Amino acid sequence: xxxxxxxxxxxxxxxxxxxxxxxxxxxxxxxxxxxxxxxxxxxxxxxxxxxxxxxxxxxxxxxxxxxxxxxxxxxxxxxxxxxxxxxxxxxxxxxxxxxxxxxxxxxxxxxxxxxxxxxxxxxxxxxxxxxxxxxxxxxxxxxxxxxxxxxxxxxxxxxxxxxxxxxxxxxxxxxxxxxxxxxxxxxxxxxxxxxxxxxxxxxxxxxxxxxxxxxxxxxxxxxxxxxxxxxxxxxxxxxxxxxxxxxxxxxxxxxxxxxxxxxxxxxxxxxxxxxxxxxxxxxxxxxxxxxxxxxxxxxxxxxxxxxxxxxxxxxxxxx
Ligand code: PMV
Numbered sequence: 223x224x225x226x227x228x229x230x231x232x233x234x235x236x237x238x239x240x241x242x243x244x245x246x247x248x249x250x251x252x253x254x255x256x257x258x259x260x261x262x263x264x265x266x267x268x269x270x271x272x273x274x275x276x277x278x279x280x281x282x283x284x285x286x287x288x289x290x291x292x293x294x295x296x297x298x299x300x301x302x303x304x305x306x307x308x309x310x311x312x313x314x315x316x317x318x319x320x321x322x323x324x325x326x327x328x329x330x331x332x333x334x335x336x337x338x339x340x341x342x343x344x345x346x347x348x349x350x351x352x353x354x355x356x357x358x359x360x361x362x363x364x365x366x367x368x369x370x371x372x373x374x375x376x377x378x379x380x381x382x383x384x385x386x387x388x389x390x391x392x393x394x395x396x397x398x399x400x401x402x403x404x405x406x407x408x409x410x411x412x413x414x415x416x417x418x419x420x421x422x423x424x425x426x427x428x429x430x431x432x433x434x435x436x437x438x439x440x441x442x443x444x445x446x447x448x449x450x451x452x453x454x455x456x457x458x459x460x461x462x463x464x465x466x467x468x469x470x471x472x473x474x475x476x477x478x479x480x481x482x483x484x485x486x487x488x489x490x491x492x493x494x495x496x497x498x499x500x501x502x503x504x505x506x507x508x509x510x511x512x513x514x515x516x517x518x519x520x521x522x523x524x525x526x527x528x529x530x531x532x533x534x535x536x537x538x539x540x541x
Contacts, residue, residue: 224261225259225260225338226538227335227341227539229259229330229331229334230330230374230378230536231319231327232484234249234495235495236250237383240434241368242419246384246438246442248391251375251379251535254529255330258331259314262309266279266312267311267313268292270289272316280296291331295363296308304351309343314327317331322410322503323501329374332356333376333535335359341538347463353376364412365366366417372533373388378534378536379531380392394451401520402507402527403495403504403505403526403527403532404502404505405525405526406474406523407499408500415497422471433470436466437463442463443462456468457506458491459491461493463493464481467493467498473494476522477503481503481517489507492505
């Protein structure tokens with residue numbers, strides 16, 4: 223028996239970091255995927271094809287750092303009796319989503335792994351259960367995750383997310399607009415950046431409270447504009463939101479060069495997406511500007527990916 227599952231990466235349009243302290247955020251799934259295939263095997267093996275790592279599961283043996291979330295998922299489903307008895311398996315994990323780039327690669331792999339693992343054990347992986355289990359894995363990677371990454375990788379589409387609750391947002395994506403993901407080429411740990419922001423918050427609480435209030439207002443206005451399909455307005459709000467993210471101390475020279483080059487070359491919006499301090503910049507532009515943007519941004523970025531929002535979260539393929 224073989225069960226495969228794929229789950230999408232994501233971009234956060236509005237509210238990253240602010241969401242960690244309970245403010246709302248808006249995210250959408252994008253057409254980059256992590257895939258996990260689980261087949262029967264004599265021993266339980268977890269393998270990352272991209273990182274070339276193999277770990278033979280045993281309760282008392284720690285895996286290499288990259289594979290820790292998957293061991294956590296297996297331990298969790300056993301400890302909470304979601305799976306009564308482990309059937310040994312070989313899991314192969316692969317992903318098109320750049321790692322540590324703000325695109326939700328860890329959440330997408332955890333979601334795909336969880337759904338495939340449940341299905342392999344004859345359980346129906348509901349969205350709610352998969353997201354909850356993947357959240358346990360996110361805790362290992364990110365320390366204090368808001369839960370937005372596992373939620374969007376599970377449900378897909380556009381979501382408005384706040385304090386553990388999500389609402390789907392109906393967005394008709396307009397094909398005359400393009401979304402570019404511009405990688406700074408600098409990997410970073412989300413946990414580290416989140417801690418840095420929380421430290422700034424504690425030090426300057428009375429100032430930060432106001433900035434967090436403005437972020438909340440931007441996200442609510444963005445929700446109205448997305449539903450109306452006003453992407454010009456969304457671009458402008460992205461630029462305002464980026465200014466707030468700069469004030470959290472998570473921008474870098476590379477990020478600012480990309481943002482300013484994009485805006486000077488006709489983009490309507492450009493902002494950090496995800497944790498920042500490296501990772502990716504998301505750029506919203508009219509289709510006609512894309513060639514010029516790619517040409518200019520290629521001088522600043524090792525990787526530019528044109529992506530589209532997608533409506534589905536994880537998908538199981540039984541083989
Ligand atoms: O891991 P990233 O770069 O996709 O960032 C996740 C978004 C944060 O708001 C920075 C953290 C969180 O848990 O919401």
